[in-house]
Amino acid sequence: MVVDSALDGLVMIDQGGCILMANHRAEVMFDYEGVGMEGMMIASLVPERFRDGHGRLMKSYMRHPEAREMARQQEIFGQRRDGGEFPAEIGLTPVRNGEEVQVLATITDISARKAAQASLELALKEKTALLNEVHHRVKNNLQVISSLLNLQTRSAPPEAVAVLVECQNHVRAMALIHQLLYEHGDFSRIHVGLYLERLTQLLSGSASESGVRVRCRGMEVAVYLGMQRAIPCGLLVNELVTNALKHAFPGRRGTVEVALERAEDGRCRILVSDDGVGIPESVQLGEVSSLGFRLIPILVGQLKGVASLLRPEAGGGCVEIAFSDEPENQE
Structure with missing residues (x-):
């Protein structure tokens, strides 16, 4: 038959x-x-x-x-x-x-299919546990480095303290990535708004001593980045906020704002602005002797974005970072 x-x-x-x-x-x-x-x-x-x-x-x-x-x-x-x-x-x-x-x-x-599915689920569970442990350990190791840098500042000469603090902020920005990955269990991407909000909270500690306030806006916007681009994104914001705290408010109070927006064309924007003394016309991104401003074009390239230096008519300064949050194959 x-x-x-x-x-x-x-x-x-x-x-x-x-x-x-x-x-x-x-x-x-x-x-x-x-x-x-x-x-x-x-x-x-x-x-x-x-x-x-x-x-x-x-x-x-x-x-x-x-x-x-x-x-x-x-x-x-x-x-x-x-x-x-x-x-x-x-x-x-x-x-x-x-x-x-x-x-x-x-x-x-469908016994064979079910067995294969169970095997895949077990492998995924083991991989998730391994990644969880890796991120947890990396975060802990970076926190140890941050603590060592903090201890070093106590005995370092005044001219070296600022450099050590900047290094500590860099380490904290990277450690925060691993902290969020560990907390949320999603190892494929980071919620940029949550990351920037937590990052600016860390930077606010040093800002409060000088009377400068660091605030966030638009952090609820649904923007996600894979780890490979989230790290340069965090380092970028760290550099821009640190630079504003260092140069925008000589002997005065003020505010630094980190904003996250999504434009009508779908692209994302991070704006780091301040109401300080403004940015001199002679200053251009990547053409200043300071390490921070020389790093910015490199980090923007890793983010696959475009940086623009703005000088608002009302005063102060602003750096805009435009990028796409579309996932890429290598992420």
Whole structure:
């Protein structure tokens, strides 16, 4: 018979649930090879704990038979002759034989698929645990480095303290990435707004001593970056805020703002602005002797963005970083 060459099990039943025909694959699947299944009740192929429910569902189906899959919302199990069970997928097709409606069930044993899925889930769980541990350890190691730098500032000469503090801020910016990855369990991307908000909180500690306030705006915007671009993004903001704190407010109070926006074209913008003394016309990004301003074009390139130096008419200074948050293959 043609049905015996089918790769799936095929079972035909009448309206009472009696098996009229079963192909060879079905007999092998349910362990009835050489015995035959004709004349058996279909309920005998269902685990006992499901039989009551199966009977009600079969009667309901027979009132309005149609071609469809069985039980899309829950798992289905078949029962072999020895009582063993296996997960299955079953499709139902009504077949009219004169006035009588018969149903052809197409049965697929998905044990191998389920085993492969369980193996993948286990591998993913192990990988997640490993990544979690890696980020936790990296974060702890970076915090140790930050603490060592902090200790060093206590005995360093005044001219070296500022350099050590800048290095400490760089380390904190990178450690914060690993902290957020560890906290949220999503190792593929970082919520930029949450990251920048936490970063500016760290930078606010040194700013408060000089009477300068660091604030955030728009941090709720849904912008995400992979780790490879989140690190230069954080270092960029760290450099720009540190530079504003250092040069924009000589002997006076003021405010530094870090804003996150999404433009109408979908691109993202980070704006670091201040209401300080303004940026001299002679200053251009990447063309200043200070390490911070020379780093900015490099970090912008790693972010795959574009930096613009703005001089608002109302005074102060502003650096705009425009970039796309579309994921990239290497991330």
